[in-house]
Amino acid sequence: xxxxxxxxxxxxxxxxxxxSLLPVLALxxxxxxxxxxxxxxxxxxxxxxxxxxxxLLITLAISPLRRRLAWVQAxxxxxxxxxxxxxxxxxxxxLYTVLDQALDWEEVVQDILERPxxxxxxxxxLFMLPLAITSTRAMMRRLGAKWKKLHQLxxxxxxxALLHFWWMKDAKADISEPLWYAALATLLLGExxxxxxQSRATRV
Amino acid sequence: xxxxRANDLRDHDVTDYALYQKRREFLKLLGGATLxxxxxxxxxxxxxxDNNDExxxxxxxxxxxxFYEFGxxxxxxxxxxxxxxxxxxxxxxxxxxxxxxxxxxxxxLGPQTIEERIYRLRCVEGWSMxxxxxxxxxxxxxxxxxxxxxxxxxxFETLSDPAQMPQLKDExxxxxxxxxxxxxxxxxxxxxxxxxxxxKHLPKQNGAPLRLVVPWKYGFKSIKSIVRISxxxxxxxxxxxxxxxxEYGFYANVNPAVSHKRWSQKKxxxxxxxxxxxxxxxxGYAEQVASLYKGMDLRVNF
Ligand code: HEM
Numbered sequence: 001x002x003x004x005x006x007x008x009x010x011x012x013x014x015x016x017x018x019x020s021l022l023p024v025l026a027l028x029x030x031x032x033x034x035x036x037x038x039x040x041x042x043x044x045x046x047x048x049x050x051x052x053x054x055x056l057l058i059t060l061a062i063s064p065l066r067r068r069l070a071w072v073q074a075x076x077x078x079x080x081x082x083x084x085x086x087x088x089x090x091x092x093x094x095l096y097t098v099l100d101q102a103l104d105w106e107e108v109v110q111d112i113l114e115r116p117x118x119x120x121x122x123x124x125x126l127f128m129l130p131l132a133i134t135s136t137r138a139m140m141r142r143l144g145a146k147w148k149k150l151h152q153l154x155x156x157x158x159x160x161a162l163l164h165f166w167w168m169k170d171a172k173a174d175i176s177e178p179l180w181y182a183a184l185a186t187l188l189l190g191e192x193x194x195x196x197x198q199s200r201a202t203r204v
Numbered sequence: 205x206x207x208x209r210a211n212d213l214r215d216h217d218v219t220d221y222a223l224y225q226k227r228r229e230f231l232k233l234l235g236g237a238t239l240x241x242x243x244x245x246x247x248x249x250x251x252x253x254d255n256n257d258e259x260x261x262x263x264x265x266x267x268x269x270x271f272y273e274f275g276x277x278x279x280x281x282x283x284x285x286x287x288x289x290x291x292x293x294x295x296x297x298x299x300x301x302x303x304x305x306x307x308x309x310x311x312x313l314g315p316q317t318i319e320e321r322i323y324r325l326r327c328v329e330g331w332s333m334x335x336x337x338x339x340x341x342x343x344x345x346x347x348x349x350x351x352x353x354x355x356x357x358x359x360f361e362t363l364s365d366p367a368q369m370p371q372l373k374d375e376x377x378x379x380x381x382x383x384x385x386x387x388x389x390x391x392x393x394x395x396x397x398x399x400x401x402x403x404k405h406l407p408k409q410n411g412a413p414l415r416l417v418v419p420w421k422y423g424f425k426s427i428k429s430i431v432r433i434s435x436x437x438x439x440x441x442x443x444x445x446x447x448x449x450x451e452y453g454f455y456a457n458v459n460p461a462v463s464h465k466r467w468s469q470k471k472x473x474x475x476x477x478x479x480x481x482x483x484x485x486x487x488g489y490a491e492q493v494a495s496l497y498k499g500m501d502l503r504v505n506f
Binding site: 037038039040041042099100102107110111114115117167168174 | 260263264265267268276278279331376463465466467468470473475476478479480
């Protein structure tokens with residue numbers, strides 16, 4: 001590697017952290033300067049949803065990058081990306097409950113039960129919670145082998161999040177955006193299937 | 205064409221006092237609809253959740269549009285509709301009427317007196333605006349074609365020219381855009397043909413040179429850039445019915461009690477406000493139009 005592990009942790013990690021905060025800063029600036037368009041709330045909810053999904057995909061890209069490009073240090077960023085996905089998802093859900101539903105819990109529950117696309121988003125967020133809670137090193141140690149199993153929930157989460165996005169667009173004709181994300185997710189999940197198949201083949 | 209007001213007003217001029225008075229007069233005319241416009245358009249009302257109807261800034265009303273022929277994102281129409289050629293423009297009138305034919309825009313508008321109408325616009329997606337339209341009652345136009353007794357519905361069609369409208373090539377929707385009204389809805393005095401808004405010519409992204417405005421129905425009924433008007437016996441199959449009949453009905457009256465498949469219609473976000481407000485039956489025009497639907501089950505005929 002070109003960069004020592006130590007300087008990677010000292011310089012690259014904080015830099016990536018700062019860059020990952022740019023989307024939320026851009027949204028705050030946009031709000032202050034009133035350039036989020038005519039419907040700023042919609043813009044906020046959509047943007048935070050987009051970034052939750054993007055960070056989820058970045059998180060999923062780490063292992064393939066390590067395996068295919070031998071980029072071992074990428075692994076040091078994985079937790080951070082996962083937590084950023086959770087961070088943006090939390091903002092997304094918070095904005096929805098406060099601004100869209102005005103904290104009317106009855107309405108929220110009804111929305112979840114009546115609308116499959118909201119249900120998918122809700123489930124995705126629900127499954128993100130245990131992953132965020134167990135993301136610390138101490139938890140990792142405590143759970144041992146179970147930790148890895150638990151964190152495979154991310155495969156379920158990405159599928160739920162994509163369904164959430166896709167069904168939100170459903171019948172409004174243009175589904176090209178969710179399709180691009182789905183294609184990328186397929187690639188990243190496909191790499192894993194291929195990897196398992198490959199290691200089995202070599203073992204035989 | 206007779207226009208009561210000059211056509212070159214800048215948008216904040218719309219709220220000058222004389223106009224404000226005029227608006228109030230019209231509101232009284234409407235039998236006390238709750239329209240109250242105050243102060244200049246701004247985002248001052250971000251947190252207000254009361255029922256006052258401040259006019260949406262022109263910049264918002266002309267940059268946040270659904271006009272799928274030019275793209276499916278709200279900002280697409282303003283960007284891509286500028287290539288639309290609105291001169292010359294003609295409208296074909298056919299079907300059950302005595303005076304079918306193709307009319308130049310000038311001939312259609314010639315005899316009409318342009319008035320200002322401030323209407324709430326409620327989109328099926330859950331947002332709303334308040335827009336000062338310039339136009340005339342659709343009834344005034346339709347009567348000229350002398351519809352026969354066979355004319356039970358009016359069918360409208362938007363221009364569909366792939367050379368001018370980028371999305372037509374992609375078959376994003378089953379073009380052309382088609383909408384329709386029952387004859388009594390079409391003849392209702394609230395139903396407007398708009399040729400302008402905010403005292404200016406209609407921007408292309410808002411449906412120039414002439415569009416329909418039916419304030420008690422979801423916005424998609426108010427078809428833009430009309431090139432064809434047909435008097436028909438059967439309810440025309442609208443473009444959104446072709447896309448998803450279970451989500452978009454023929455009547456599409458604003459109704460907080462009937463939710464859309466993917467969201468509730470109980471509330472709406474007035475552009476410029478953070479929180480949602482309650483949606484009113486028939487978008488607040490129940491007094492004027494509810495009688496049109498007497499005896500109909502509005503859950504079935506949504
Ligand atoms: C309780 C959980 C959730 C709720 C209630 C929720 C709600 C919503 C709503 C109402 C929209 C539509 C906004 C609009 O139509 O303007 C939306 C869009 C979206 N949500 Fe969620 N969401 C949830 C969880 C999630 C999660 C966990 C993710 C990603 C990991 C996510 C990603 C997205 C994306 C990508 C969009 C589309 C944004 C766009 O149009 O560009 N959501 N969500």
